[in-house]
Amino acid sequence: MAKIGINIATGSLQKEEMIVGIDLGTTNSLVAIIHPESKQPIALKEHNSSSLVPSVVHFDEMGGLTVGEEARKFLITEPQNTIFSAKRLMGKSYNDVKQNASFFTYKVIDDDTESLVKVQVGDKFYSPIDLSSFILKELKARAEHILKTPVTKAVITVPAYFNDAQRQATRDAGKLAGLDVLRIINEPTAASLAYGLGLNKDEQKTIAVYDLGGGTFDISILQITNGIFEVLSTNGDTYLGGDDFDRAIVKHWLQQTGLSEEEMSGNKELSQALRLKAEEAKKHLSSNNTFEAKLNGDLLRITKAEFNELIAPLISKTIDSCRNAVKDAGIEISAIDTVVMVGGSTRVPAVKEAVSSFFGKPVHDEVNPDEVVALGAAVQADILAGNNKEFLLLDITPLSLGIETMGGLMDVLIPRNSKIPTKAGRQYTTSKDGQSGMRISVFQGERDLVQDNRKLAEFNLTGIPAMPAGLPKVEVSFLINADGILVVTARELRSGVEQKIEVKPQYGLSDEDVEKMLLDSITHAKDDIAKRALVEAKTEGEQLLETTEKFLTKNAQQLTQEELVQTAEAMQALQLALTMEDKDLIHKKMEELNDISRPYAERLMDMAVSQAMKGKTI
Template sequence: MAKVAINLSTGSIQQEEIIVGIDLGTTNSLVAYIHPETRQPHAINDLDRGTIVPSVVHFPAGGDTPIVGTDAKQYLLTDPQNTIYSVKRLLGKSYKDLGNHATELGYRVIDDNSEGLVKIRVGEKFYSPIELSAEILKELRSRAEHALKTPVNKAVITVPAYFNDSQRQATRDAGRLAGLEVLRIVNEPTAAALAYGIGLSPDEEKTVAVYDLGGGTFDVSILRIQQGIFEVLSTNGDTYLGGDDLDRAIYDYWAAEYQLSAVLFQNPSRQQELRLLAEEAKKQLSQQDSLEFDFHGTQLPLSKAKFNSLVGPLVERTIVSCRQALTDAKLTPTDLDAVLLVGGSTRVPLVYDSVSAFFKQPANSSLNPDEVVALGAAIQADILGGNRRDVLLLDVTPLTLGIETLGGLMDPIIARNSKIPTKAGRQYTTSVDGQVNLKISVYQGERDLVSENRKLAEFDLRGIPAMPAGLPKVDVNFILNADGILKVEAIELRSGTSQAVEIKPQYGLTDDQVEKMLMDSLTFAREDVAARMVIEARTVAEQMLYQVERFVEKNHQHLTEEEITLTAAATQNLREALEAKDKDTILKAVDELEALTSPYAERVMNISIKQAMAGKKIE
């Protein structure tokens, strides 16, 4: 018996499953879909809150269920330790990647002194950026299901063009944890171009610039579109520049000009009020020449001319990025067919004028800049759903391909639904001192543990020079050709030692087996992610124990008896935590050991530097 779906919001028979497009943003996120009758993209609108969902997650005291979006935003100043924002900046990154920016956040990012991915501590619990992003995606999915009155299980999610493999995989994992099968990760500028109608015709050839100034980030991409294929020629930008900085320029001016600093310092709620007034001033001055606000008896005037002088240097920074992007693409402004504007901050007239002047043509701002990326993602979803017969859809790989890493985890290299032919790779290292062989096991499937996936091949990379753990650099590359034949190459960069294997049977799975593997990956998503996080926590803990024990053994003469005793107790506490097999318990013990030993390591480093410099002159 055939099944017929009826969309309760439109009353129409729904011929195909709805696939939504999601713009998972640093500051704001939103979800869009293609209307089944008009075939036009629409951003899903909550009647009370609009289309935009702030990318903010708040954890109330004593509550397990987080608050997401508009309702969470109010806690940014009143309870910053338990309110997470800008989590997109943390996706797929280690603490070392963040550098000084980690201290600028209002919440606590854990430094485990390793290359491991960051974790955020909220009370006694530890969250990964993937889990937090999943909460935002769950809210978007819930909104879509509420508005469309139908289950939503599939999505296309956008990411910046500069996102690396790790960041893209983290986004995909977040979607799966939110109960979504992520059919494709799409570059934001590609989605924007699709929304503007560029690239939908297979015989179209264009070169465009996409200027994206959002709430917290800025990037510009130069795209070449040929025969339905989008190629990113160059990308540039600033992950710490956006509309929030324009607001901050007004805030700082008012605070200094009208001597508000003391009042603001003593009253956090007044800070929030002034920030909101600054944001409102930015919006109003996009439409009028001057304004004046009353701030608790103090009059705060601002003219458009003054506003332009305040934000001018920030806008100029974006133009510098545009100039560099063109240089990297080896193009000039006259080589571009169009300049597309994305992001709410492009509504500021100075931004529009500056961009149009630089590129020597009027920028295209005909679509809602807040919605354009999500609308494009919805169009891409419609293409994947097979509803646009005029658009060429290249062959894709049906299941994720990856290798086994420490703890029996699957590390994806080529994601499911990647266009073929394709090539992707990752860099690995050894985990044991003096290791001379590295076993590479290739798997296919969507589960986090390799034991749940299908093994395709295994080979050894032999002859790695004996070095301390972590020093060898091994590149593992997957090359998947148009016939679906997978070649796996491994090369140790320092010695040039290499090995390769070709896996000829493309997949050897029936459609039913592929479908079951996909369904299992969603059904067991939470269990899989929980298991992965315990294994990753154990790996971090074991590395920490190894490093601390070696440190004490080599530097015990620089430590007091009390410090050695305290360190021994903390390491024993970590060993006992490992037995608990609970992620939060293990990470708490790691955090405590790190906090205890960091000052010792810093002191020993200073002693070593003094000894090395003894008797030497600095000129």
């Protein structure tokens, strides 16, 4: 007999299975569902509170963590233990975030390597996947509390410009939070669905989605044909948002009161109070002409006209992005049928006016701009649940497909539930100097280690010209055609050497097998991801030892005796850590080795540069 959960909040009977829509945002996140009775999308919230959960995680001294409104309070008092904007780090390497390192008040490990970025809090190291999973876990718990029913399946949204690694990282975070992520969909696509755009199979439309959040700005141009969304172009600024509006007001008030920025930054309580007052002023000025408040005996005052003047340069930056996006899409402004507004900061009247005047038409802002993306994700979830019979769901892949990488890890190229036909590719390289072959093993399944998944095929790519490790570029691409046949191709890009193999459709799995594999992946998610993190840390540690050794062999005579001894000790400590099953210890010892080698590596680099420059004029 099927169990039925009674939803106290809406007083209605519900099927046991609920697929929710989740907007995992940089500043705020939230969950939405299709209301079982009204059939309309609604954002979940307690009676009197907001639907928004700040995307902030705080760690206390005991290693306990809080997420959301509670954690936000620590942003000023304990910045080193309070993580915000983890979404900006998703799927990124250290090199990707280097130039914006000063933005983060917590410790982002700034090792100059290609591996994925980590955040250090105390003696523990967290990946952006861990941090996002804490936020998703909180959203899941909130949803279960409000709906009084288990929530295990979700559709999660990401920016249209997110690449493969960032999407996979979002999926992993969902899995770690105990969610089966049925689809990752683009935020602008979700916003369009919330307005019912693309739900009519016969319409063809070009849509501009203008999304101005707390800390990020995106503009996407989409084309919808027969219910299929295609992203024509995206543009934006990942460090521009409503927070900049607040900062502009704070600066204005500092001039007014004669306080200097140094005085303010030295006084955390004051700067926090000013920031909150500025946010209040911004909201107040959306429907009033002046804002006045007292703070520590000072009168803070700003008019709507002054505010508009302060933010004009910021708005015009977003309009430049819109101009570039239209140009990149290869269309005229007049070809855009609809403009949709997303993100809390689009409530500012000056923003709406600027966007409307640029596109030459009124903008859509009837749906709450904070909630519109989550509501659209709920519409997509409803389609996946099969409740929206209007909608044809194309054939999809039942399980993820990927290849085995170093340490026996599964690297997913085509996630489960991808529409067929589809293709995906990724570049790999060799791990040994002079390596002439590479084994490509194709697996199917949801677990992190290939040993727990099902092997479909294997072939060798041979004839790779001898090069140092890391130089060859091997592109592995998966193509699933309309008949569900998977073609795997591996090609070394520098030499053009190529191999391919065909894998037959459906791969002989019954529905029960698929169900079991999915269930296993959720029940073992925590262990799997811990194992994966350990394997990755070990691989990274081994590579660091290898490169340090090569460096020392080449440059030993340039180093002092003390530097050589310290490096040898740090290498030994790392070697020992690699034998322990503790990823945090490995990262810590890597960090210590890097701290020792960084000064002399930089010194030798400077020497080499000045040698090269001798006798040359610039």
